[in-house]
Structures are given as structure tokens and as C-alpha cells.
Amino acid sequence: MNYLKRISLVAVVLLASGVVAWADDSDLKNAEFNPVTTGVTSLSITPDARGASMGDQGAATDPDVNSQYWNPSKYAFAYSRAGVSLSYTPWLRKLVNDIFLADLSGYWKIGSQDNQAVSASMRYFSLGEVQTTDGSGATLSSINPFEMAFDVGYSRKLSEKFSMGVALRYIYSDLGYSSYADGAGDVKGASAFAADISGYFVTYPMVGRNECQWALGFNLSNIGSKVSYDNGNEPAFLPANLKLGTSFTFPLADYHNLTLSAEANKLMVPLKPRLSDFDGNNEEYEQALQAWKDQSSISGIFKSFHDAPGGFKEELREIMLSVGAEYNYNQQFFLRAGYFHENKYKGNRQYFGLGAGFSLSVLRLDASYMIATAQNSPLDQTLRFTLSFDMDGIKGLFNR
Numbered sequence: 001m002n003y004l005k006r007i008s009l010v011a012v013v014l015l016a017s018g019v020v021a022w023a024d025d026s027d028l029k030n031a032e033f034n035p036v037t038t039g040v041t042s043l044s045i046t047p048d049a050r051g052a053s054m055g056d057q058g059a060a061t062d063p064d065v066n067s068q069y070w071n072p073s074k075y076a077f078a079y080s081r082a083g084v085s086l087s088y089t090p091w092l093r094k095l096v097n098d099i100f101l102a103d104l105s106g107y108w109k110i111g112s113q114d115n116q117a118v119s120a121s122m123r124y125f126s127l128g129e130v131q132t133t134d135g136s137g138a139t140l141s142s143i144n145p146f147e148m149a150f151d152v153g154y155s156r157k158l159s160e161k162f163s164m165g166v167a168l169r170y171i172y173s174d175l176g177y178s179s180y181a182d183g184a185g186d187v188k189g190a191s192a193f194a195a196d197i198s199g200y201f202v203t204y205p206m207v208g209r210n211e212c213q214w215a216l217g218f219n220l221s222n223i224g225s226k227v228s229y230d231n232g233n234e235p236a237f238l239p240a241n242l243k244l245g246t247s248f249t250f251p252l253a254d255y256h257n258l259t260l261s262a263e264a265n266k267l268m269v270p271l272k273p274r275l276s277d278f279d280g281n282n283e284e285y286e287q288a289l290q291a292w293k294d295q296s297s298i299s300g301i302f303k304s305f306h307d308a309p310g311g312f313k314e315e316l317r318e319i320m321l322s323v324g325a326e327y328n329y330n331q332q333f334f335l336r337a338g339y340f341h342e343n344k345y346k347g348n349r350q351y352f353g354l355g356a357g358f359s360l361s362v363l364r365l366d367a368s369y370m371i372a373t374a375q376n377s378p379l380d381q382t383l384r385f386t387l388s389f390d391m392d393g394i395k396g397l398f399n400r
Helices: 003-017 025-029 049-053 072-077 282-294 297-303 312-317 391-398
Strands: 082-090 100-110 116-126 130-133 139-143 146-157 162-173 190-203 213-224 241-253 256-267 319-329 333-341 350-359 363-372 383-390
Touching: 049 333, 049 350, 049 363, 049 383, 072 100, 072 116, 072 146, 072 162, 072 190, 072 213, 082 391, 146 190, 162 213, 213 297, 312 319, 383 391
Parallel strands: none
Antiparallel strands: 082 100, 082 383, 100 116, 116 146, 130 139, 146 162, 162 190, 190 213, 213 241, 241 256, 256 319, 319 333, 333 350, 350 363, 363 383
């Protein structure tokens, strides 16, 4: 792969990732701008409309068909025996019109005691059509880079109020490509394996004369191997992430409920060394960079909590926060809103989410809309759509 082709592809990847939203020029020049970088960044993109409209959160909200991404352990508390959903997101549509994320998720409760479930999801992220060029800038061909992931999960109630879940994931990223016409046959697609560990606690306290619902949830996701497109010379960490969330639901009146929720999440990925962190000492920088490359993903998770050059202050900057609210009428009509905040020195993703949903006995349609508050954000005006099917509802139609 020649230099121009490599630069053109990397530019597309950075635009499509959404992990580093554009910041002011002054911030980019500031030595404090130090975002966490990962491979397979599409794994960090919210797939469903409900979670997106509440500020990109779902670790402790009510179980739904898309819990595989947020917290697989919630499936053990799902109200229906089975469900399936399809989500679609036109990504960065302000810049290009052929990048999208599609996600198919489903679950099935097994056993006679209504306390365990199996689940699965498949997501496909397409970067659209990319033109490859030679050293003179002449177009050689068109490629269609993509990333995909397939996972299966299992969740089980360990008590009447607490459940845990696990998920195993296979990941394939086809962002690297080879052009044997110019002798570059060493760049190829990358594969990886990862796992999630999650938990969900729910209880029903009385507030006055009203029975409310309070839930806590966590999810350690994408704990797995590294990815590399060049036989390990430039490895990248998966976006391992820790989510911690809580939600509280209380009745406003008969058939009217309001849920308030909050969530914090952090990438468990070590910061990549920068030359500026070593006062220009190139030798020390090269040693630190090599140690970062050689570091295992598991040790990187532990190091990610205490490796920021700026100390505890910079560690706090890596925590992303979400708050959200959901109103529902009789589990048939939903209105949602939320806000997501990421520190400007760690990516500058800051946006509001708005959404609505309508549910029948068989299907539910959800939609969300993103309004970015950070200037020049390519994430502004992002739409998401999710269509979910309730298998109990379908079964009921045939049994009439």
C-alpha cells in the first residue's frame, strides 16, 4: 500500500469512527488534547434508537431486545419470552451518504422458571465506497471497507433481584487491504475475539403509596485480543469499556410512568505515548511506545486507570457521562430525551438525544435524533431507527 492510499483510508476511518469529534483548533493544538485511541471503533457506536435518544445509555434501563449491546444480563428480567430487532443508522450523513451501521439483535428465554435467557446480535458497519490511488494520484480501484461483529450471550437470575450475564464476540475488521499490483501484500483484514461480563440489580421500593422501580447495572465489554492489519507491527486495542448505570421509575398516574437514568462509562484502554510527554527525548519515547505495543490487552485494562500523564485530573476526563429520561403511556407510547458529555480534551463528543416510540402487541418502532452541542461536530443530526418484534405477541396472533 503506497503512502497516498494509506493516508486516504486512515482519513475515512477517523471520520467514520465517531470516537474523536472535531474540536476547536485551539484545543487540537493544546498539549492537553489526548484522546484514547482504539481499533474497531465502530464497536463504540450506539446501535439502537432507544439508547441513543437517552444520551447513549442502557446499562440500567428496563430490559429490551437491544440489551445485548448495553447489558446482556438484563435479558433474564425481560418481560417477553423472546424478541428480535433490527436497527439502522445512517452514519455521518452530513459528510457522506453511504456510511451506515446495521444491527440485528434477539433473545430467547429458556427453561420453565423464567430465570435465564440466551441472546445474540450481529452488527455490520460499512464505510461506503473508497477510491484507491497510486503514487501519482491516479485512481486504481474502488473498495468497500467494513467492520462486523457477531456475539452470543447467556444470562441468568442469581436471585429474585439480581442477574449476571456473559457474551462472547467474534470481530472482523476489513479496513486494511492489499494491492498486489504495487507489491503490498502484507496488509489485510484483522480478526479478534472478545467477551462481556455484566450484572443487573432491580428492586421495588415504596415511595409514599406508590411502588417504584430502582435498578443498577454494569457491563465490562470488549475484553479480548488486539487487532492488527500488518502482522502485529502496529497492534491496536479493542475498545474495552466499563459502564455503570442506575435508573429510577415512578408512576405519575394510572398508565403513566417516568424513568430517570444516569450512566458513566470509561474506555479501559491505555493511553498511547506521545513524544510531547517526554520533553522531546526520542529514545525514552520509543521505549515507551514499544512497551505500549507489547502490552497485553488484560494488563492494559488495569493500566488504563492510572496511566494519564496529567495524573488524577486527566483520569477523570476520560469518564463519559450520560443522563436521560423516558416517559411511557401504558407501555405503548414513549417519549425520550438525554444528554451525553465527553471532555473536550478526550474527544469532545457532546450532544442531546431526542426520541419517540410506538408499540403494539407485535411490534415496536423507535426513532432518535441527535443534536450536537460541540461546534462543527460531524455527529450532528444523526438519525437512528429500530424495529422490534415481540415473539409472544406474534404467538398470540396465531393462537386466536
